[in-house]
Amino acid sequence: AQTVTQSQPEMSVQEAETVTLSCTYDTSENNYYLFWYKQPPSRQMILVIRQEAYKQQNATENRFSVNFQKAAKSFSLKISDSQLGDTAMYFCAFKGPQGGSEKLVFGKGTKLTVNP
Amino acid sequence: NAGVMQNPRHLVRRRGQEARLRCSPMKGHSHVYWYRQLPEEGLKFMVYLQKENIIDESGMPKERFSAEFPKEGPSILRIQQVVRGDSAAYFCASSPPRTGNSPLHFGNGTRLTVT
Numbered sequence A: 001a002q003t004v005t006q007s008q009p010e011m012s013v014q015e016a017e018t019v020t021l022s023c024t025y026d027t028s029e030n031n032y033y034l035f036w037y038k039q040p041p042s043r044q045m046i047l048v049i050r051q052e053a054y055k056q057q058n059a060t061e062n063r064f065s066v067n068f069q070k071a072a073k074s075f076s077l078k079i080s081d082s083q084l085g086d087t088a089m090y091f092c093a094f095k096g097p098q099g100g101s102e103k104l105v106f107g108k109g110t111k112l113t114v115n116p
Numbered sequence B: 001n002a003g004v005m006q007n008p009r010h011l012v013r014r015r016g017q018e019a020r021l022r023c024s025p026m027k028g029h030s031h032v033y034w035y036r037q038l039p040e041e042g043l044k045f046m047v048y049l050q051k052e053n054i055i056d057e058s059g060m061p062k063e064r065f066s067a068e069f070p071k072e073g074p075s076i077l078r079i080q081q082v083v084r085g086d087s088a089a090y091f092c093a094s095s096p097p098r099t100g101n102s103p104l105h106f107g108n109g110t111r112l113t114v115t
Helices: none
Strands: A003-005 A010-014 A019-021 A024-026 A033-039 A046-052 A064-069 A074-079 A088-095 A104-106 A110-115 B005-007 B010-013 B019-024 B031-037 B043-050 B053-056 B065-068 B075-079 B088-095 B110-114
Touching (some): B031 B075, B075 B088
Parallel strands (some): B010 B110
Antiparallel strands (some): A033 A088, B005 B019, B019 B075, B031 B043
């Protein structure tokens, strides 16, 4: 069974600085999908960024980028120029190959606080 | 374009009562997923349904929990004889049949409190 581990329960960063959130996963699959979701206090689950395992290029969405290391099974999220609105829980999630299980496996999350 | 709609937003039940949580998927989505989030935890998969069919219920507790997605109307997650340990946030998500790298679209969740 796939597992997702986020080793940092809490992190904090100063506004405008850069922070990196860690995520590792365990799978025997070769093709799969990885996601980072943000959950602010409103509880809504918001997709931040996604990565297909067959793509070597790291995904980027504005201030958010990932460092995907397939051999190491690592999928970290970098937030540049942190903003107060980035304060939230961040969850890393894994999904197996298309045609297999459609369910997402989530890590336990990292609580990020951006300080003014 | 309405997103995934869940209601109620908050639900309080006494031990032994039944809880019914509703989820209307996004327009055009035929597949629904239910996840549970315990305090200080990530979301845990419960069940995956398409209309009138349960595709994967590997995350559902064996007793007291059931889910349906009828031909007409919302998907329902039903918890019978609730206990304090059922207190959690329950999230619904929807998708078209094959997601690939497409993200699941989540509702805002229902927070169930069992007193």
